[in-house]
Amino acid sequence: MNRKELMNFLEKKGLLSPEDSLTMASGKEASSLPLTLSHILIVRDLSEKDEKTLCRRLLAAYDETSPVILLSGEGILRLSLKEMEMRSSGEKETILFDSRKAIRRPAFPWNLEALDSTVHRLLAPGGCPWDRSQTHETLRTYFIQEVYEVIDAIDRGDMDNLKEELGDVLFQILFHAALAEKEGYFTMQDVADGIRDKMVRRHPFVFDKNSTDSTLSAPREWEKRKRIEKNRKYLLSGVPKGLPSLLLTCIIQKKVSSNGIQNLLQSEDLPVEMKDQISRFLEDDREMDREMKAGAFLFELVHYLQEKGIEPELALHRYAAAYMRKLRAFEDYVIEKGGTIPDLSPEETLRLWKDFLAEQPSPLELKTV
Structure with a gap:
């Protein structure tokens, strides 16, 4: 009804x-x-x-x-x-x-005081020798491992394990903050205040009562605010090049797409017929089936490439790094023409991109900028 x-x-x-x-x-x-x-x-x-x-x-x-x-x-x-x-x-x-x-439960606001105290106790004189020997650098692998364990718990739908793994990640965050505090750089409170202030700045359409512009929530506006705030000249500034190649590629593509310039992601090296075949193969109304088909496609592609003596991780990383250099060179080209990508329409950007490609070698031949 x-x-x-x-x-x-x-x-x-x-x-x-x-x-x-x-x-x-x-x-x-x-x-x-x-x-x-x-x-x-x-x-x-x-x-x-x-x-x-x-x-x-x-x-x-x-x-x-x-x-x-x-x-x-x-x-x-x-x-x-x-x-x-x-x-x-x-x-x-x-x-x-x-x-x-209804009967309200008494409010028990959560806090991190007990956990923060535990971390500082471990790092204090008389604490844990192993913990006291750690640095930001030595903890990198552990942080990565804990994040992947969170992802694994999410994929398995194991909420009890997700709670535990989120705790492990939280412990890592507090540990890094405690090390920074010992060195006089910042405290956990600085971390919490910093991310809160950032979210408020990045969401004026939510927190600014005088803001009525709904377009501010668009991904392109989000990226624009980030670039202004960080004083970044290039679209991909700040993207770590040491990421696993597939994750690096996803981040590159999302950042380019969020600026409304998806056409800059079209590879000229891949035949249209192959793109059509891939599209037809992945067609399915059910989300899980589409994901499994995509996984099968990537799995088979990795197998094929390795049979041909190509290391997939290195090949994709090399291409992604070359694309980043190519895009940076294009942004310089746009600046020379008197504009910037955030201020151009997608149509104007695509036109300049085609002009730029006509004057440049392919991404794989482009030298370091």
């Missing part, structure tokens, strides 16, 4: 009155809805997964005995939050939750 029909139905059943204030949302918003509203919350078309998400969030803020009204194929059910959490259903449902009738 549509919104009006639902409202009429709830009023007829005495679950809602015309005077009631309410927020109505869809199940897809279950993970982002504010749960401390002082009026009725109605969430429609909840899948079982979204219902579990909403229930977990409600249980974090309210006692498990708090009442919930559930509309499903079984009719109108009056349940507690705990009963709703235990329930399984294969159909989409609607939930009505009135926080005024």
Whole structure:
């Protein structure tokens, strides 16, 4: 039923009155809805997964005995939050939750004081000899390993392990901050304040009450603000060249695409027929199947290249590094013409790119700029 029909139905059943204030949302918003509203919350078309998400969030803020009204194929059910959490259903449902009738849990704001104290104790005289011998440089491999373990937990859908691995990453962050504090560079508070201030600056359309320009949320505007803030001359300044080649390539392509100049990513060395074949191979409506097909394609490509005596990691890294040099040379070319890429339209950028390519060797032949 549509919104009006639902409202009429709830009023007829005495679950809602015309005077009631309410927020109505869809199940897809279950993970982002504010749960401390002082009026009725109605969430429609909840899948079982979204219902579990909403229930977990409600249980974090309210006692498990708090009442919930559930509309499903079984009719109108009056349940507690705990009963709703235990329930399984294969159909989409609607939930009505009135926080005024619920029992709030006492607020326990989290803090990092105990963990920060633990880190400093390990690094203090009489602490752990191994920890005290570490530097920012010696910890690099451990940081990378912990991040990959987070990714592995996410891929496996293992939330208990994800909680643990996020803790390991957090420990690494506090450890680096503690080392920096010992050396007099900065503290963990500086780190927290710095990232908070950065996010506020980068999101004026959220935090600036006087900002009404919705285009500020566009990726191109985000990149533009970053370049101005960091005083970076080039689009790819700040991209670490030591990244694994596939990750480096993804970052390059995202940064170029976010500036509205996707056409600069078109490889002239790859035949159109091959691009079409790849596109047809990957066509599938199901996201997971598309991902698996893409994985199969990359796996087979790696196998083929190695049979030909080519090291895929080095080949892709070499091409990506050459592209970075090529793009930097193009940006210099644009500056010589009296412009900058952020100020050009995608059409103008593409026209200058074609002019530039006509005067330059291929990316693989381009010398270091």
